[in-house]
Amino acid sequence: MLKNVAVAICQDAPAFEIGVACEVFGFDRTAQGLPGYDFAVCACEPPPIRTSSGFSIDTPYGIERLAEADLIIIPGWHDIHDRPPEALLQALRDAVDRGSRVMSMCTGAFVLAASGLLDGRRATTHWRDAETLARHYPKITVDPSVLYIDDGAVLTSAGTGSGIDLCLHVLRTEHGAGVANAVARRMVVPPHRDGGQAQYIDTPVTEHSRGDDLSELLAWARAHLDQPLTVQGLAARANKSTRTFARHFVAVTGTTPHQWLVTQRVEMAQRLLEETDEAVEVVAQQSGFGTAAMLRHHFGQRRGTSPQMYRRTFRSGSRARDRHRVLKAG
DNA sequence: CGAAACATCCGCCACT
């Protein structure tokens, strides 16, 4: 259970990435029934810590505070050729040894890499630095094409913005989509981008912006997920050939039509598992997978558990949270 | 589980 979150910073720390961590984990939303964390920004060099934007951060927490954390966040690293302090690397290894998790945003992956924690794992970083990471650390399987990678104890994310996605992903795995979406709503960011989504989106336009025909089509498709939908059918609806439709689709959303559909269906199934007591078979029907076997396959692939197991752990987690809420209220 | 049938995706390229 995630309770204690620490952000490890050194000189020339990136302001925005620190801000993302503060906003997601350091902002008290317990009044809204959302989980709260013991949160600290920890100076791993003598404070004040200068940010890359010129202002300084003074924090009462030092590197020793990392020993308490269930999750340590590395918000970036000022110079990818500069080796981080050994004490920080050791603190990260200790964290993973005691069953805690560590995550990086952007170039923070180089800190995790230097600690050896990424050896033999899959990882990502900003596309600009991916090649350098792969060259310096050949034991890491670097995937520069995704927003973030969850490798269990070690999580990495790409550029600045994907750090938000990874933080929300952590909330999602920890407390379910309901909590992650509620936090996303409060931050006014899109609810969820799947880790596998491309870093590069040619048209910097989100799904919901403008009244272009695609956003309308996506809304329609989302409303009809329980029915069998084909890429051809969607293309026909948009009055385009499959080829042109698919091309536009990728340019706007960053995913292919079919992948997008599966993502939507998994998210719908997840909601149904959280919010209803319908049998897995029924959930599969309603989310458009047709059969339970199909749902298990895609759910497992994208969430790393079975639907049944997900519901069980989510339920027990939210019951614990409800109890917590009652105690706080009383 | 694996094999066979089927759909999707993507580079290539001719065409408007």
Place this chain on the structure above:
DNA sequence: GTAGTGGCGGATGTTT
């Protein structure tokens, strides 16, 4: 010449 379109074929992934 530039920009967008869409058919084709085979690699890849999905469904049965």
